[in-house]
Amino acid sequence: MQQTDVIVVGAGISGLTAAWRLACAGKRVQVLEANERVGGRTLNHGLSTGDVVELGGQWVGPTQDRILGLLGELNLSTFPLWNQGDNLTFFGGRLKPYRGTIPRFSPLVLLDVLQAQMRFERLSRQIPLDDPARHPRAEEWDSMTFAEWIRRTLKTAQGRKVFELMSGAVFAASPHDLSFLHVLFYVQAGSGFDCILGVENGAQQDRIQGGSQRICLELAARLGDAVRLGQPVRALRQDGQGVELLTDSGRYQAGRVILAVPPTQLLRITQAPLLPGWRDQMLQRQPQGASIKCMAHYQRPFWRERGLSGQATSEVGPVRLTFDNSLPGSAGGVLLGFIEGDEARHWSMRSEDERRAVVLECFARYFGQEALAPLEYVDKCWADEPFARGCYAACFPPGLWTTGAARLREPHGRLHFAGTETATRWMGYFDGAVEAAERAVAEVLAAG
Amino acid sequence: MQQTDVIVVGAGISGLTAAWRLACAGKRVQVLEANERVGGRTLNHGLSTGDVVELGGQWVGPTQDRILGLLGELNLSTFPLWNQGDNLTFFGGRLKPYRGTIPRFSPLVLLDVLQAQMRFERLSRQIPLDDPARHPRAEEWDSMTFAEWIRRTLKTAQGRKVFELMSGAVFAASPHDLSFLHVLFYVQAGSGFDCILGVENGAQQDRIQGGSQRICLELAARLGDAVRLGQPVRALRQDGQGVELLTDSGRYQAGRVILAVPPTQLLRITQAPLLPGWRDQMLQRQPQGASIKCMAHYQRPFWRERGLSGQATSEVGPVRLTFDNSLPGSAGGVLLGFIEGDEARHWSMRSEDERRAVVLECFARYFGQEALAPLEYVDKCWADEPFARGCYAACFPPGLWTTGAARLREPHGRLHFAGTETATRWMGYFDGAVEAAERAVAEVLAAG
Numbered sequence: 001m002q003q004t005d006v007i008v009v010g011a012g013i014s015g016l017t018a019a020w021r022l023a024c025a026g027k028r029v030q031v032l033e034a035n036e037r038v039g040g041r042t043l044n045h046g047l048s049t050g051d052v053v054e055l056g057g058q059w060v061g062p063t064q065d066r067i068l069g070l071l072g073e074l075n076l077s078t079f080p081l082w083n084q085g086d087n088l089t090f091f092g093g094r095l096k097p098y099r100g101t102i103p104r105f106s107p108l109v110l111l112d113v114l115q116a117q118m119r120f121e122r123l124s125r126q127i128p129l130d131d132p133a134r135h136p137r138a139e140e141w142d143s144m145t146f147a148e149w150i151r152r153t154l155k156t157a158q159g160r161k162v163f164e165l166m167s168g169a170v171f172a173a174s175p176h177d178l179s180f181l182h183v184l185f186y187v188q189a190g191s192g193f194d195c196i197l198g199v200e201n202g203a204q205q206d207r208i209q210g211g212s213q214r215i216c217l218e219l220a221a222r223l224g225d226a227v228r229l230g231q232p233v234r235a236l237r238q239d240g241q242g243v244e245l246l247t248d249s250g251r252y253q254a255g256r257v258i259l260a261v262p263p264t265q266l267l268r269i270t271q272a273p274l275l276p277g278w279r280d281q282m283l284q285r286q287p288q289g290a291s292i293k294c295m296a297h298y299q300r301p302f303w304r305e306r307g308l309s310g311q312a313t314s315e316v317g318p319v320r321l322t323f324d325n326s327l328p329g330s331a332g333g334v335l336l337g338f339i340e341g342d343e344a345r346h347w348s349m350r351s352e353d354e355r356r357a358v359v360l361e362c363f364a365r366y367f368g369q370e371a372l373a374p375l376e377y378v379d380k381c382w383a384d385e386p387f388a389r390g391c392y393a394a395c396f397p398p399g400l401w402t403t404g405a406a407r408l409r410e411p412h413g414r415l416h417f418a419g420t421e422t423a424t425r426w427m428g429y430f431d432g433a434v435e436a437a438e439r440a441v442a443e444v445l446a447a448g
Numbered sequence: 449m450q451q452t453d454v455i456v457v458g459a460g461i462s463g464l465t466a467a468w469r470l471a472c473a474g475k476r477v478q479v480l481e482a483n484e485r486v487g488g489r490t491l492n493h494g495l496s497t498g499d500v501v502e503l504g505g506q507w508v509g510p511t512q513d514r515i516l517g518l519l520g521e522l523n524l525s526t527f528p529l530w531n532q533g534d535n536l537t538f539f540g541g542r543l544k545p546y547r548g549t550i551p552r553f554s555p556l557v558l559l560d561v562l563q564a565q566m567r568f569e570r571l572s573r574q575i576p577l578d579d580p581a582r583h584p585r586a587e588e589w590d591s592m593t594f595a596e597w598i599r600r601t602l603k604t605a606q607g608r609k610v611f612e613l614m615s616g617a618v619f620a621a622s623p624h625d626l627s628f629l630h631v632l633f634y635v636q637a638g639s640g641f642d643c644i645l646g647v648e649n650g651a652q653q654d655r656i657q658g659g660s661q662r663i664c665l666e667l668a669a670r671l672g673d674a675v676r677l678g679q680p681v682r683a684l685r686q687d688g689q690g691v692e693l694l695t696d697s698g699r700y701q702a703g704r705v706i707l708a709v710p711p712t713q714l715l716r717i718t719q720a721p722l723l724p725g726w727r728d729q730m731l732q733r734q735p736q737g738a739s740i741k742c743m744a745h746y747q748r749p750f751w752r753e754r755g756l757s758g759q760a761t762s763e764v765g766p767v768r769l770t771f772d773n774s775l776p777g778s779a780g781g782v783l784l785g786f787i788e789g790d791e792a793r794h795w796s797m798r799s800e801d802e803r804r805a806v807v808l809e810c811f812a813r814y815f816g817q818e819a820l821a822p823l824e825y826v827d828k829c830w831a832d833e834p835f836a837r838g839c840y841a842a843c844f845p846p847g848l849w850t851t852g853a854a855r856l857r858e859p860h861g862r863l864h865f866a867g868t869e870t871a872t873r874w875m876g877y878f879d880g881a882v883e884a885a886e887r888a889v890a891e892v893l894a895a896g
Contacts, residue, residue, distance in 0.1 A: 143599075143624035145846050147591035176591035176627075176847035177733075234682065234718070264732050268716050270682070277738070277831025278793040281838055284712050284735035285625075285845075290725070342851045345726040383725025390729055397733075397845045398593050399624035403790045 007254040012040020014418040014433035015260030016219035034232035034387040044211035052211040055380035061205040063191040064431035078206040082324040090314035112159035131406035132185040142402040147175035168340030172289030182396035235270040260418035288390025290344035296374035301333025303367040312366040319362035348381040393428030416440040455702040460488020462881035463708030464667035482680035482835040492659035500659040503828035509653040511639040512879035526654040530772040538762035560607035579854035580633040590850040595623035616788030620737030630844035683718040708866040736838025738792035744822035749781025751815040760814040767810035796829040841876030864888040
């Protein structure tokens with residue numbers, strides 16, 4: 001039996017930040033991580049050249065002050081995603097180059113997308129971030145899927161596809177998976193439409209030297225022995241004295257516990273006393289999105305030679321969104337593609353060879369036949385990750401916010417809840433993970 | 449280590465039916481039940497007079513041939529729900545009596561409800577029950593919540609409320625929780641609008657002598673030692689040889705396993721090898737509905753003296769639906785009320801005393817002040833039930849059917865899936881539980 005002040009469950013960014021802040025505040029803290037690695041939904045991968053890319057979350061950007069502050073504390077530096085040259089769209093069977101964020105659609109489609117974006121942002125800006133349910137029209141928007149709003153608001157087929165792409169890019173989910181209120185909230189929590197979708201001045205602007213998992217690796221190094229790997233918490237029991245946690249191979253005790261795991265994982269921890277029915281029911285309604293992150297490594301970034309940025313958006317799947325993920329200072333080129341939502345579930349059933357073939361075909365469609373012959377290919381199906389079971393974050397379906405989802409942030413006895421899904425700004429992002437950690441730490445410290 | 453041919457997880461109607469059919473077919477079978485009782489989502493309750501009422505599912509009706517057949521096999525008889533006298537509606541602040549299934553709304557509201565019902569049934573009848581996703585318009589209907597369809601189809605506020613009531617009564621869920629495609633499917637699987645909602649010739653027609661839990665008690669008696677109580681399965685491991693299951697206090701082995709538990713419970717069993725990502729993701733998208741079943745026991749069924757049936761529907765909660773649940777041959781009277789969906793989650797947070805007060809107020813609103821003074825009151829919050837975590841059944845949100853939910857019925861290696869959520873007729877009902885059991889048994893027997 002191990003005793004300590006606070007146990008943090010989950011060694012992702014949220015859990016490790018919480019543990020580190022508590023340790024700095026003089027608390028005896030222990031971190032229990034289910035996997036044999038730290039990082040949560042960040043995961044570095046070494047290419048054959050030794051260059052490091054990420055199979056999980058990778059970007060930071062402006063207004064993400066909490067994660068940027070943490071990077072500073074950890075002496076981690078950032079560098080910009082490659083963002084020069086023409087972007088491509090593949091719509092209506094044709095490849096078209098464009099600059100900036102708005103593809104060269106026909107004037108009709110362009111007007112349609114812009115009017116919808118304006119309507120979206122007018123609503124989005126009104127959402128109270130601490131609890132979207134407080135908006136007077138919350139009930140209406142929370143009883144509607146994003147798919148329904150798209151169908152009603154966009155007048156052109158191509159315009160609708162642009163918003164479907166956005167749903168995949170931002171949520172790793174299809175529009176039918178999402179409450180429209182949640183989409184309004186999430187985009188506003190991410191500083192608005194242009195910021196959450198953008199590269200320059202946006203959420204995809206910067207990358208982290210050495211790979212984003214370094215955030216967790218650095219925090220874990222500072223925490224030392226306090227981090228226990230391979231300790232999936234299966235059961236916990238709390239009473240007036242403290243909390244006892246049971247892993248596959250150990251039993252731990254603490255005064256308080258911060259649970260920094262995705263909502264669907266909370267369901268899988270047997271609790272005594274039983275988690276109240278309403279909490280369990282709400283966690284049942286927070287499924288993870290699904291994404292397969294795919295990368296091909298080439299001798300050189302050949303698309304740049306043709307003035308292309310490596311960024312493509314497409315109405316044809318399975319890879320509908322790509323980026324140039326090459327490393328500065330390295331001769332090689334890396335194309336990054338995402339398979340999202342329903343398509344991610346579908347392609348996760350296939351072999352890696354089949355995925356490799358279809359992903360490279362997509363890359364070739366956008367960037368030419370050279371894309372078919374990479375030095376190496378790697379992908380990661382996050383739905384298959386044992387203690388994440390999806391990504392980027394939980395997708396709130398209709399009805400969740402307006403029936404009290406904000407209350408899931410509240411402590412339950414000696415349990416406190418962190419993780420990016422409990423954040424009010426940049427939910428689903430690194431920044432939200434840090435916000436959630438700091439709120440949970442404040443609760444624990446206030447409790448004495 | 450215990451060895452056997454087939455282990456069935458879950459001693460509800462589906463699990464025990466499967467086990468009994470397998471035993472009859474000569475298989476060595478064992479049932480592992482998490483609770484210290486059999487019954488699943490059926491649960492008898494003895495009133496102070498000794499009369500038995502049910503805190504869980506209780507009704508059977510026409511076209512439910514599988515459960516009616518099973519009742520015959522088990523020598524269990526049925527009796528009709530009390531269905532004489534005037535029904536009541538409480539809409540627009542006024543109580544109005546009516547006969548039959550259609551309340552006395554204003555002609556405008558009536559026309560509105562009837563046109564919507566006709567439109568609903570015209571669509572519902574077209575749904576392929578084996579897989580609703582096969583309908584040509586499945587994508588459209590599966591990207592829409594039932595709330596959205598109601599808002600678009602019903603022209604009157606009262607008409608909308610009628611359909612909201614239906615959602616609560618049939619799904620224990622609010623319209624925003626449900627895919628419209630799922631509602632179309634579910635109603636058709638329940639023999640149509642009038643049948644699924646009706647008392648006479650409907651799904652609420654008949655009750656089971658001695659209480660519906662007797663189905664499971666009788667099956668368990670026949671299975672004898674094969675049923676182990678208090679054995680929550682926490683982990684399972686399958687390989688080419690068989691399956692090993694781990695409970696809190698035991699380790700069991702079998703050639704094949706039938707999992708007859710609600711979908712959200714499947715998520716909570718740690719599996720090796722890991723459940724494929726798509727299955728996990730789909731189970732994350734099958735939350736249970738929420739219902740609180742409330743009963744007040746009176747000296748006599750006083751409402752009958754005023755020519756009332758005990759059936760009320762109301763636009764004012766929390767009890768919006770009531771029945772006369774008295775036992776024939778008993779002098780006492782029993783009023784039964786349901787609190788559904790969001791309201792069930794809300795009221796499950798309150799004390800039983802608070803619930804008693806508000807439920808009796810509802811009963812008094814419909815049936816007079818005598819309702820405030822019962823001999824006894826009892827209720828059951830199914831969201832708080834440790835191994836059900838809700839009822840009546842899983843509520844499919846938008847996007848689930850059209851991304852392959854029907855495939856969840858397919859075996860996974862040596863695992864077979866039963867439970868009413870895997871049925872194609874009367875999903876969510878006893879009858880669906882039996883259908884699912886018989887399908888799973890056929891799979892196991894075919895596998896040899």
